[in-house]
Amino acid sequence: MQHAKEIALPKRETRILSSISRWLVAASTIPRRDPFAFAGLVLYLIFILIAVFADSLITHDPREILFNDEYDLASNLTPGGDHILGTTYSGRDIYSQLVMGTRGALVVGVTAAVCVVAIGTVVGLIAGYFGGLTDTLLMRLADIALGVPFLPFVIVLAAFLNPSQWNVVFGIALLLWPQSARVIRAQVMTLRERAFIEAARVTGAGPWRIMFVHIAPNVLSLSFLYASIAVGWAILTEASISFLGFGPSDSVTWGYMLQDAYASQALGRGQYYWFIPPGLCIIGVVVAGFFISRGYEEILFPKLKD
């Protein structure tokens, strides 16, 4: 009996390894098949490296108020010399803020994406596999989450709970899971009827084992697709919240930099070197996610590519 079971069910480790290697193979064909996705991956890699080595890349403490040799506030310096991108109105180094902001953006983006996709995948698996009342209840919950205006909700949450990045992540996770849950649910519903699931059921695997060991690896690539889009959404949302003034005041993020520039009238003074770079960085990270998801979409669903 034990022997037969092992034949029917390859070891979990082997299965996970094989699905990882499948991804790696898919990933390694990206540069040839889709230059967009390749560009996205390279962009991500650059931002990740900047975030990791931020401490040695900065030239000044991004929060330190700087003074010049005559002990006057080093306010609104133009780029050049000691300050690659000049200084802010309150005398802080813009370049160092920009570099430090990468870390904050990536941490928020990746945590939020992991939360969104984890909830979406689990809900999609449960709703799709069990069907019936469970499915109806979960999908009604999804409808409600889709009926809540996204940004206003995160604003209220961030303002009333104490301002911190984690409340932004929490709000994003609470409202953005339905999209991935719906798609994964549909996929699970077709997988449920396939022969290998029937085989697992016959060998005595319970519903949870079937869901997470047999079905989950087959929808994980979909989860990955949604995750790469969710990273961008989270970073945009965090920036908007910080810009509106509901972000944490003790950390330097791109949204905070833009809010600082807007509030100190950098627009009127034409300090483009202050408020253009953070925006370009946000675009860079978000667009990298878009490019990667496009590439994966075409590899996962070749039918779309005609």
Add this chain to the structure above:
Amino acid sequence: MTYFLKRFAHMVFVLWAVATILFFMFRTMPGTPLAAFIDNTTTAEQQDALIRQFGLDKSLGEQYWLFLTNALQGDLGQSFFFKKPVVEVVMEVFPNSVILTLTSLIVAYLFGIVAGAYLAWRRGSWVEGFGIPLVLTTRAAPEFWLGMVLLAFFSFYLGWFPSGGANSSGSEWTSDWQRVTSLDYMSHLALPAITLAIYLQGLPLLLMRSNMLNVLQEEFITMARMKGLSTWTIVIRHAARNALLPVATAFALGIGGAVGGNVVVETVFSWPGIGRLLVNAVAASDYPLAQGAFLMITAVLVIMNFIADVSYHFLDPRVRFATR
């Protein structure tokens, strides 16, 4: 008809659920909602009177029931800050939001449809190779940052447009209609509307393009080609008409989404709309006003989702017959 009723009941359910979540969210927030009212000079009796006036002495269940019945009768309570009914304050700025949203959506969709059809037709050319990344980039740009760049260049540097608000201060109008059709109002509207339009055009463009690509492969297009019809006739008369339907649905969804999403753009341009009202109310801890503005935005979103669903159902015979 049964579909219509079912969908309607669904809409009411979602509205009720969101209103309930909202009510309990605002009630369980830390701090007393009267914090904005109470200062050193408020006596204990005055505090009690205030608490009674806002119904805060009743149990949570009673308060919830009052909130629901009052909201149904169009009464959302009194704003702490403005000392006026919330509905009045919200309705004062709501038209501004609607005008901003509709103007930018119409511009975005007209551009998106034409450009999307064009990109589909030029599939595989350099135009596409350049256009698609560009569109994705505009979708990745934060709206408020786009607004800031436009504001810095067109308003502060070139001085072509005013830098904020909806009307120059000191101007007087005989009617609201005259106010919103005046040149002054239009020049204030231009920059925020363009900002939003740049942000919004990506969706209709990409949607139109992929629909066109699908439609162009269908047999009736081959048939039209075989009949010797000109390219122009095929694209406009045959393909585009069939590709437009999902875009029309997206438009209705867009109205719902944009009214809530306008928050940042309205803030950048100090546009007196409902999004900015919400931000200010939240920042000033004006709970009833924040709750009312939020509810209004939700109502628009949910009603527009409903209209999109129903219109799609009635416009596309394939969907209609499939669900019967």
